[in-house]
Amino acid sequence: KAGVTQTPRYLIKTRGQQVTLSCSPISGHRSVSWYQQTPGQGLQFLFEYFSETQRNKGNFPGRFSGRQFSNSRSEMNVSTLELGDSALYLCASSLGQAVYTEAFFGQGTRLTVV
Amino acid sequence: DAKTTQPNSMESNEEEPVHLPCNHSTISGTDYIHWYRQLPSQGPEYVIHGLTSNVNNRMASLAIAEDRKSSTLILHRATLRDAAVYYCILRGSGGSNYKLTFGKGTLLTVNP
Numbered sequence: 001k002a003g004v005t006q007t008p009r010y011l012i013k014t015r016g017q018q019v020t021l022s023c024s025p026i027s028g029h030r031s032v033s034w035y036q037q038t039p040g041q042g043l044q045f046l047f048e049y050f051s052e053t054q055r056n057k058g059n060f061p062g063r064f065s066g067r068q069f070s071n072s073r074s075e076m077n078v079s080t081l082e083l084g085d086s087a088l089y090l091c092a093s094s095l096g097q098a099v100y101t102e103a104f105f106g107q108g109t110r111l112t113v114v
Numbered sequence: 115d116a117k118t119t120q121p122n123s124m125e126s127n128e129e130e131p132v133h134l135p136c137n138h139s140t141i142s143g144t145d146y147i148h149w150y151r152q153l154p155s156q157g158p159e160y161v162i163h164g165l166t167s168n169v170n171n172r173m174a175s176l177a178i179a180e181d182r183k184s185s186t187l188i189l190h191r192a193t194l195r196d197a198a199v200y201y202c203i204l205r206g207s208g209g210s211n212y213k214l215t216f217g218k219g220t221l222l223t224v225n226p
Contacts, residue, residue: 033214043216045215090158092158099145105158107157
């Protein structure tokens with residue numbers, strides 16, 4: 001079966017702009033989570049959506065937002081980009097919300113802010 | 115968030131077993147122990163999880179201490195493709211413990 005698809009794979013944006021990243025989960029998966037990975041901070045949780053509702057949120061400023069559509073696809077938006085937002089953004093999908101559920105990660109979107 | 119402690123790095127030789135330790139002394143009774151790994155230039159990949167009993171799957175085995183304060187991920191025969199960062203994560207129900215919280219992990223180097 002198809003895995004988690006993230007688009008685009010690479011992105012270069014200018015400071016102050018906004019960006020939207022997309023994640024298509026595995027078919028049938030209803031939970032989508034987003035993570036930011038940087039060399040300094042490692043993998044940090046951004047937020048999680050289940051059935052179009054945000055269920056969990058990490059410690060990121062309000063410039064970071066997301067949403068989930070009825071087909072479980074998810075988008076993440078970052079407004080007023082800063083140089084420090086340069087990172088690999090990873091999306092993970094799960095069948096449900098049980099704590100024993102396996103998460104499947106996409107390849108990520110590499111965002112560079114210049 | 116429930117915390118785990120792992121060595122920063124470990125080294126192994128190809129075809130030898132590898133034991134990756136993880137300490138989680140503050141684990142609660144309902145926390146599951148999950149292991150993920152991240153190969154270079156890829157997203158994390160699920161390896162195994164367990165609650166109380168030892169677990170085996172096609173990738174690895176998970177040995178959980180009787181008091182659940184520590185666990186060990188066992189790769190029975192390391193290959194070069196197993197070189198990755200391995201993350202030990204506690205995942206519990208409710209609140210902030212539900213999400214996957216990644217620490218620094220253990221960087222495993224496999225020598226040919």
